Amino acid sequence: MSEPEMDGAAATAVVDSMVRGTQATMDLHAVNQQGVLVRVRSLLPEFTGALRRVAEQVLTDPAAASRATIVELAERSGTSPATVTRFCRALGFDGYADLRLGIAAETGRARSAGWTVDIGREIQPSDPLERVLGQIMAADTRAMHDTAELLDLAEVERAAVAIAAAPRVNIFGASGSALVGEEMQFSLHRIGVPAWAWTDVHNGLASAALSRPGDVALGISHSGETGETIELLAEASSRGATTIALTSFPRSPLAELADITLVTATQATTFRPDALSARHPQLVVLDLLYVAVAQRTHERSHAAFQRTAQAVHGHKAAKDGSTT
Structure with a gap:
């Protein structure tokens, strides 16, 4: 079973506050230009409870998130479709379909750019230096691209x-x-x-x-x-x-x-x-x-x-x- 979620009024208040801050500085086009995953990572410290679990699930496997239905993403994150909808609003999207399209576009760009190393994989003490070098280069390359998208x-x-x-x-x-x-x-x-x-x-x-x-x-x-x-x-x-x-x-x-x-x-x-x-x-x-x-x-x-x-x-x- 999933952990109890915050009551509707409290959740709505939290999301509305985040949405006001988001919409004051960017619209949906700007979110897409910046990069959905970059946006999720930058807001991660502000998410709590169920919203944070959705964010972590998206960041853990963005490709799967781009293919999942709203019910599937809710089940994988141990939340509910209503929470996923609130998560979309917190990012500045009108609905889940827009979120999926944004993630799919970003993961597609990553694949076409040749980022073949899984930077989410744990580096093990026994990994050869060649593998470690690849991990570091992939992480730094992605960070540079994400910074370029974030930078005003x-x-x-x-x-x-x-x-x-x-x-x-x-x-x-x-x-x-x-x-x-x-x-x-x-x-x-x-x-x-x-x-x-x-x-x-x-x-x-x-x-x-x-x-x-x-x-x-x-x-x-x-x-x-x-x-x-x-x-x-x-x-x-x-x-x-x-x-x-x-x-x-x-x-x-x-x-x-x-x-x-x-x-x-x-x-x-x-x-x-x-x-x-x-x-x-x-x-x-x-x-x-x-x-x-x-x-x-x-x-x-x-x-x-x-x-x-x-x-x-x-x-x-x-x-x-x-x-x-």
Whole structure:
């Protein structure tokens, strides 16, 4: 037997709230453009109970979901057809037929793209490295494609314009996100953008407190729930800085706080949970942002590249092994 579902009024209230948020930002065409499975993954943390079981069933075997009737999907997820209908509404679809068509189109694109490795399969300790490499490559490739579908290029444009004009850019992140932030700081520094990456909370807060209108603060967190990063971004925001969030969850506390949100997708594997698998998509988005900033500061960036290249030239080894 399936677990008891929430009563009708409570379920309707939850779904109506999610539908209002969904329909405020996208219509059915936009859902299809973004990718149904990407949308399901991004909303998964917000689903509870029966709705979450439907979402997990769709993500576990999307090809089967695209062929199943509404009754079959309800049985496989241990729910009811009414719950599946509410799930469709939460994604912005009018009914189950539209959901099936969206999933079928996406799984068809995946097959035609040559994603033959089952990235949902568990990587076993005894798997040969060839198999492990295939799993990682498939997961990263899918994450890149999903990120490209999720990413709002208008938001990237806004972020690039803000950074290009900023007197100061503060970058905040913890753990793996800190490494990604340092990479961005290095890239911006090479084109003459005054940027600092902070991993220590005290130093970061001191820098955030000195922010002024026109400055930019970039917070990086896969979950969007890292307390230190949220605190740092909030402090910079309170001083008038333009705030940017890079996260996999567009409704997370960090995203809600930010003026601009850049969203990434992930594909976890057994030995690389979401937080680790998020790193490559994060780097792709930040690389795009960096190039967009360089485009908008072309003359300054070109001059900076020439000066920095000349400065370090004497420390490069010559082809014959000697130094110049």
